[in-house]
Amino acid sequence: MDHTDVGLRAAIRALSDVVAPVVGPEHAQARDQLRLTIDYLAFVVERLPHLHQRDRFELSHHLAMAQTVQAALGGAAAPQLMAAIDAGRDVLALAGPATSEVRQATADLSAAISAVVRDSAAMEAPLRREVERRVLQASKERIAFERAWYQPLGLDPDPHDVRPLAEFLPASH
Amino acid sequence: MSMSMDLRDQPTEAFIDALRRRFPTERETDELLTRKMRRRAGPPYRQVTLDEMVGWLNAMLAECIQGPFQVRDPRWLTGGASKVQIAFELSWTAPERGPQRDRLVVRMDPSEASNTTSRVREVELLAAFQDLLPVPKVFWLDREARWFPEPAIVYAFVPGVAKPRNTGAGQVVGLGTNFGPQLREQLAPQFLQQLATIHTADVGAMHFTSMDIPPTGTTDCARWQLNRARRVWEEDRGEDYPLMDVAANWLERNLPRLDRVSVVHGDYRSGNFLFDESEGRITAWLDWERGHLGDRHRDLAWMTQREKGHLAEDGKTYLVCGLIPIQAFYERYQQASGLTVDFERLRWYQVLNCFQVITTTMATMYRVARLGKSHQDILLARLKAIAPVGAHELAELLEEVL
Numbered sequence: 001m002d003h004t005d006v007g008l009r010a011a012i013r014a015l016s017d018v019v020a021p022v023v024g025p026e027h028a029q030a031r032d033q034l035r036l037t038i039d040y041l042a043f044v045v046e047r048l049p050h051l052h053q054r055d056r057f058e059l060s061h062h063l064a065m066a067q068t069v070q071a072a073l074g075g076a077a078a079p080q081l082m083a084a085i086d087a088g089r090d091v092l093a094l095a096g097p098a099t100s101e102v103r104q105a106t107a108d109l110s111a112a113i114s115a116v117v118r119d120s121a122a123m124e125a126p127l128r129r130e131v132e133r134r135v136l137q138a139s140k141e142r143i144a145f146e147r148a149w150y151q152p153l154g155l156d157p158d159p160h161d162v163r164p165l166a167e168f169l170p171a172s173h
Numbered sequence: 174m175s176m177s178m179d180l181r182d183q184p185t186e187a188f189i190d191a192l193r194r195r196f197p198t199e200r201e202t203d204e205l206l207t208r209k210m211r212r213r214a215g216p217p218y219r220q221v222t223l224d225e226m227v228g229w230l231n232a233m234l235a236e237c238i239q240g241p242f243q244v245r246d247p248r249w250l251t252g253g254a255s256k257v258q259i260a261f262e263l264s265w266t267a268p269e270r271g272p273q274r275d276r277l278v279v280r281m282d283p284s285e286a287s288n289t290t291s292r293v294r295e296v297e298l299l300a301a302f303q304d305l306l307p308v309p310k311v312f313w314l315d316r317e318a319r320w321f322p323e324p325a326i327v328y329a330f331v332p333g334v335a336k337p338r339n340t341g342a343g344q345v346v347g348l349g350t351n352f353g354p355q356l357r358e359q360l361a362p363q364f365l366q367q368l369a370t371i372h373t374a375d376v377g378a379m380h381f382t383s384m385d386i387p388p389t390g391t392t393d394c395a396r397w398q399l400n401r402a403r404r405v406w407e408e409d410r411g412e413d414y415p416l417m418d419v420a421a422n423w424l425e426r427n428l429p430r431l432d433r434v435s436v437v438h439g440d441y442r443s444g445n446f447l448f449d450e451s452e453g454r455i456t457a458w459l460d461w462e463r464g465h466l467g468d469r470h471r472d473l474a475w476m477t478q479r480e481k482g483h484l485a486e487d488g489k490t491y492l493v494c495g496l497i498p499i500q501a502f503y504e505r506y507q508q509a510s511g512l513t514v515d516f517e518r519l520r521w522y523q524v525l526n527c528f529q530v531i532t533t534t535m536a537t538m539y540r541v542a543r544l545g546k547s548h549q550d551i552l553l554a555r556l557k558a559i560a561p562v563g564a565h566e567l568a569e570l571l572e573e574v575l
Contacts, residue, residue: 146564
């Protein structure tokens with residue numbers, strides 16, 4: 001069984017209990033970065049159990065966005081987008097895909113959607129508008145997810161608006 | 174990630190040239206970004222010691238000062254996200270002032286910063302406002318990194334704090350700083366009046382070599398700023414983000430015309446001024462490195478961004494930079510400056526600024542931390558958490574216009 005979380009907690013304790021007390025105020029830069037390092041490790045400990053779920057969320061999210069963009073395009077040819085949709089769907093259907101496979105499928109989907117948006121200047125205005133609006137609407141879920149993901153770092157000015165992370169994550173495998 | 178992403182770690186001349194041609198911008202900005210990309214494949218930042226900093230400083234001062242001098246009490250300054258800084262005391266005989274003990278600051282670039290800016294521009298802007306605003310006096314500039322490993326300036330240390338000593342708000346200085354009702358009352362008029370001084374300054378009477386003057390009545394000003402942001406996004410990003418392409422499309426289609434050339438501070442907000450807490454007086458405006466000549470709406474849109482302020486005690490009133498209710502802000506600015514606020518142009522710059530914030534936090538900070546190019550990569554990694562905050566605001570703005 002993996003015990004990376006135990007190792008990380010031990011690292012935090014070592015930095016907090018052993019290192020921090022001997023870094024004097026004359027080492028302002030070291031103290032500042034020590035605090036940031038401890039905070040970041042604590043954030044990683046909290047998110048560690050969800051890393052794989054995050055990858056799957058991002059793939060699902062981009063697949064849904066790609067499909068809605070493809071639907072807007074109708075018969076218009078977007079072979080890169082269609083290929084990315086097919087590949088993304090295949091990876092998502094696998095029982096235990098490698099992290100690298102999931103991330104590559106996600107990257108291919110976002111690249112294909114971005115390419116469609118960048119090329120939309122050549123489309124008729126109503127179609128271009130429809131594509132842009134669909135991307136905008138779909139993006140909201142990702143933004144909400146990322147706000148939830150990073151909330152422990154305490155930098156969101158409206159933390160009460162942030163939804164619980166569990167709302168976004170598929171069941172653990 | 175795909176091969177094109179690795180290209181950004183080791184960019185070819187063809188990649189660099191293609192971006193230069195695709196996104197023409199101010200000459201100095203072009204030079205700085207080109208230099209950044211040509212150095213990208215170089216080694217990571219090497220942590221320097223305080224002794225090394227003092228050694229380089231002594232070498233510089235030996236050539237800049239006639240007569241004996243002594244550097245005392247050097248110490249690191251922390252707080253900013255982009256520059257390496259130390260404070261020290263200098264005993265020397267200053268021209269026209271005689272024997273002095275001056276408290277000074279060295280401000281040096283890391284190998285690659287979270288924003289690629291020039292010390293020359295910073296020095297020119299500080300000099301231009303020396304007699305008009307509380308700004309630190311610049312003593313020396315190491316423009317070509319002759320003495321220090323990277324370009325650096327030496328300017329006066331100005332006493333003051335960036336946020337009240339007893340506040341829990343704003344983990345990053347300036348983001349959501351809560352001044353409390355009394356300081357708010359004291360600082361807000363100065364904040365507005367000094368902004369008006371910057372925006373109404375006579376650009377024609379000032380001497381700048383590092384900044385291009387955009388022509389009025391054209392969209393060149395907006396185009397340069399948009400191209401700069403888009404170029405940096407393309408240079409630094411680690412992934413595609415379709416929402417950014419939607420934003421870029423809208424910005425391209427709606428470039429506003431410039432009505433008047435103002436000095437734009439570029440990062441005018443709480444956290445970038447120091448103040449005397451007991452007197453409630455602003456003692457210095459810092460961080461002019463994003464400054465340029467252009468549209469005042471860029472500054473107005475920047476300081477009114479959501480994460481730079483907070484709600485007042487009533488839980489309803491949004492305070493711009495924690496100082497002025499948003500409803501009163503534009504009216505008081507127009508009174509202080511005699512300049513108009515065009516809300517359509519303001520919205521364009523709000524969208525651009527969100528694009529810029531996402532670019533900095535999601536693309537540049539990622540790339541710099543990934544390659545170990547700065548003195549505080551851990552802070553840059555942490556600030557990625559700001560990206561969805563900027564994206565949330567961007568989506569809300571685009572919802573209104575698409």
